[in-house]
Amino acid sequence: MNSIPAQGLTIEPTMDSVTWVYFVVTFLAMITCVLGMAGNSMVIWLLSFRVQQRSPFCIYVLNLAVADLLFLLCMASILSLETGLLPTVSISARVYEGMKRIKYFAYTVSLSLLTAISTQRCLSVLFPIWYKCHRPRYLSLVVCGVLWTLALFMNFLASFFCVQFWHPNENQCFGVDMVFSGLILGIFMPIMILSSTLLLIQVRKNTLLRRRMSSRLFVVILASVFVxxxxxxxxxxxxxxxxxxxxxxxxxLLYICLSRFSSSLSSSANPVIYFLVGSQKSHRLQESLGAVLGRALRDEPEPEGRETPSMCTNDDI
Structure with missing residues (x-):
């Protein structure tokens, strides 16, 4: 979240091997961002207009796709500005800084949403009666709203203490980063890993549980968290x-360009996971994308010998 001093990575005129690697990896990251924006836009469109009833996990996935799309859009814009792919566009330093702020914001939202998804699925396995009968009806909507608000508040604080235009104190910026690293890397990340591990253990050792829950959604959650x-x-x-x-x-320079490329892959991978997990080999080229996505996010096991509905049909929101 830091921004002291101005953080634009400058490329020196001499094209050494490190600089060549930077440009090659940045080019790959740009392609990944474009493909990822197309995939996440498709998921948003399907879940917004092609699905009439949404399960809790459809709500989470819709919000996650919005966060990933926002992240990829900002990443592509920043890479274009840094490498001179948009030479005719005059962008002030404040606009460039604003793109970085939004990118941090979207990253935090994606992390927190994945934590919420894995945690809620883990709770549904550990406490099935509570999840089925006593879970608040609008829990997923409330959690998504809280997480977006929390990420926005965190990003505002980071901007206030760290953005160079407001003459910040470097020690204060360092303190803010340490607090946020403790929250994100010390709380969100361990909860995500713990809940995913418990989910994997419970499902692997319980045959009855595997029959009762959707194996496709289980694979989607674990694959998304792993990526x-x-x-x-x-x-x-x-x-x-x-x-x-x-x-x-x-x-x-090498670390930041490689981590940008890998994070672009991560934000672009979720739509691919949904459609790979939701597709059936026998009907891969015949069914609609909505049917495939609905099957991947289905909260109940598929009925044997019957067609899976083409939407996320769970009465709870």
């Missing part, structure tokens, strides 16, 4: 910890 931890965690570590270490220029 985020593998691909997006390096960027968060850089923002909150390594930024303050003072790495050598070449090491810092």
């Amino acid at each position: 985020f931890l593998t691909c997006s965690l390096p960027l968060g570590i850089y923002w909150f910890l390594l930024y303050w270490v003072g790495l050598p220029r070449d090491v810092s």
Whole structure:
């Protein structure tokens, strides 16, 4: 979340090997961002206009797709500005800083939403009676609203203490980053890992539970969490910890460009996961995208010998 001093990574005129790697990886990241924006836009459109009744997990996935789309849009814009792909556009430093703020905001929302998804699914396995009978009807909507608000508040505080235009104090910015790293890397991340691990253990050792819950949704959640931890965690570590270490220029340049590429992969991977998990080999080219997405996010096991509905049909929201 830091921004002291101005953080634009400048590329020196001499094209050494590190600079070539930077441009190649940045080009790959740009392509990934474009494809990811198309995929997340498709998910948003399907869940917004093609699904009449939404399960709790459809609500979470819709919000996650919005956060990922926002992240990819800001990432693509920042990469374009830094590499001179938009030379005719005059962008002030304040606009560039604002894009970085929105990118941090979207990253935090994605992390918190994945934590909520894995935690709620874990609770549905550990406490099935409570989840089925006593769970608040609008729990998913309330949780999503709270997480968006919390991320916005955190980003506002980081901007107030760290943005260079407001003459911030570097010690205060460091303190804010340490608090946020404790919250994100010390609370959200462990909860996500713990809930996903418990979910995996419970489902693997309980045959009756595997029959009672949707195996596709189980795979979707675990795959999304694994991809985020593998691909997006390096960027968060850089923002909150390594930024303050003072790495050598070449090491810092390579790490930040690789972590940008991996985080772009993470935000672009979820639509691919949904459609791979939801598709059936025998009907892969015949059914609509809405049917595939609805099957992947279905909260109940599929009836044997019957067609799966093409929408997320759970009466609870």
